[in-house]
Amino acid sequence: MITIIPTLEIIKAVTDTNITGTGANERREAFDCAVDLKSLGDVHILIEGILYDRLEKRLTEDHKIFFQSVCRIDNSAKGIVNYNIQKAINWVADSESKARKVIILTNNTSFYSTPNENIKIITPADFLYGARRILEFTKNKTFISIEEFILATFFFG
Amino acid sequence: MTLKNIRLARAETLSPEIRQQFGLPENGLIIIESRNPDLKENFVSIKKGGIRDYLISLGDFKEVPIDE
Numbered sequence: 001m002i003t004i005i006p007t008l009e010i011i012k013a014v015t016d017t018n019i020t021g022t023g024a025n026e027r028r029e030a031f032d033c034a035v036d037l038k039s040l041g042d043v044h045i046l047i048e049g050i051l052y053d054r055l056e057k058r059l060t061e062d063h064k065i066f067f068q069s070v071c072r073i074d075n076s077a078k079g080i081v082n083y084n085i086q087k088a089i090n091w092v093a094d095s096e097s098k099a100r101k102v103i104i105l106t107n108n109t110s111f112y113s114t115p116n117e118n119i120k121i122i123t124p125a126d127f128l129y130g131a132r133r134i135l136e137f138t139k140n141k142t143f144i145s146i147e148e149f150i151l152a153t154f155f156f157g
Numbered sequence: 158m159t160l161k162n163i164r165l166a167r168a169e170t171l172s173p174e175i176r177q178q179f180g181l182p183e184n185g186l187i188i189i190e191s192r193n194p195d196l197k198e199n200f201v202s203i204k205k206g207g208i209r210d211y212l213i214s215l216g217d218f219k220e221v222p223i224d225e
Binding site for chain 1: 161162165184186187203207208212215217224
């Protein structure tokens with residue numbers, strides 16, 4: 001019921017060989033939290049297809065198995081003329097939002113659009129703050145459904 | 158042994174026998190690796206270094222730019 005879409009800078013931070021600093025750590029931890037949330041409920045991590053093609057060049061075969069097993073690779077916008085990663089993510093998010101609630105995880109909030117209330121654009125810092133609360137409450141079994149808690153935190157908060 | 162698939166699990170929902178066998182904590186994210194040709198499962202606890210450290214444990218990333 002919830003789909004998290006990490007954008008280019010998030011994926012770069014996870015796979016870069018030489019980026020350090022607070023911002024990079026925040027982006028990596030945000031991705032970790034997304035995977036953590038996925039392990040707890042009906043949460044998908046969607047990687048847009050054009051972005052995945054770029055990412056794939058950095059990966060070994062084992063890395064590819066990880067991303068292909070844990071994430072959904074969405075090739076809907078691949079091959080469309082004049083579509084870059086940003087445009088493709090906007091299109092995929094809009095389409096995905098007809099079926100599920102969507103969180104676009106990005107530092108570049110102005111690059112992405114929210115054509116309807118099922119899409120939220122959230123920075124890694126804000127996502128980390130909310131996701132850590134969710135994970136903490138889940139540990140204490142405070143909420144029955146992880147999905148309801150995600151909705152309450154990011155969509156109705 | 159070739160990695161063929163990965164599943165996500167929670168330590169708290171695994172049996173105590175599996176936790177003991179693979180030295181897993183009582184809580185937290187666990188990656189279940191399926192490998193063949195022996196078709197074996199391996200359970201890996203994701204610790205402080207997170208997914209990035211797990212991926213690096215599988216091999217180094219290639220230094221290829223992925224800018225827009």
